Amino acid sequence: MPAPKKLDPNPKTPRMALGLALRRFREASGLTQEQLAERISYSHSQVSQVERGGRFPSLHFVEECSRVLGAKDELLTLYTALESESAPSWFRNWVEVERVAVSIRSWEPLVIPGLLQTEEYAMAAILGEPGITQAQANKAVEARMARQEVLHREAPVLLWAVLDECALIRPVGGQAVLRRQLTHLLGAIELPNISVQVSPLELGSTVGILGGFALALVPGARETAYLESADTGQVTDQPDTVRLTSIRYEALRADALSRRESRRYIEEMIQKWT
Incomplete structure (x- = not known):
């Protein structure tokens, strides 16, 4: 299996910041992308795309990741910033x-x-x-x-x-x-x-x-x-x-x-x- 794509340690957008945080919480929990995907009932490709900042996740996706990874409010806070970025001021x-x-x-x-x-x-x-x-x-x-x-x-x-x-x-x-x-x-x-x-x-x-x-x-x-x-x-x-x-x-x-x-x-x- 190819190694996960290296992420920018200084994310330039809220979407990239959320993806980076998700990967950090996942790796700290000792889970692979496939294992996380199975536990939150989403596909491996969705987890991978969100981590790379290539996909806008749903609120339910972020809530499930927070629950499984014990991320408390950090991922949800980043998700709120992501929503705001995508809406007119x-x-x-x-x-x-x-x-x-x-x-x-x-x-x-x-x-x-x-x-x-x-x-x-x-x-x-x-x-x-x-x-x-x-x-x-x-x-x-x-x-x-x-x-x-x-x-x-x-x-x-x-x-x-x-x-x-x-x-x-x-x-x-x-x-x-x-x-x-x-x-x-x-x-x-x-x-x-x-x-x-x-x-x-x-x-x-x-x-x-x-x-x-x-x-x-x-x-x-x-x-x-x-x-x-x-x-x-x-x-x-x-x-x-x-x-x-x-x-x-x-x-x-x-x-x-x-x-x-x-x-x-x-x-x-x-x-x-x-």
């Missing part, structure tokens, strides 16, 4: 809030919420940004997929998502990509921690027509709001802003189709795009 605070939230209420008027996107849909949406390179898009998609771990961890976040009908009829990435995205969405709402409601076009103007937003509840802290705009966003726990955002969300939810009706509508849209 104005979005980094929300990534951290999202990671520790127990519940999230979200509204999206144009696209499927990021936490419920497929990889190919996310790629198509991100590549729609003017001037973005494929490398930048790859990095952004990896970060978005990693964020979705909050839905599948041992104590998953409760997600209540209201989305406009426009998000279900806009063929981001083409008809086939949208069909697979809607099929994925249909599967997601089978999970007990995910609820999706559709706001129909027949409502006309709504209180959320100007942009998406989300509200996150974090234990021991005030509820935090994330407000989208055309090219940036705002993360705040300012009480007046959070209260107004919460009122807007409840107004949207009250006018939306019920969860059962929304499921039926998603099924109809899948047939339309088939």
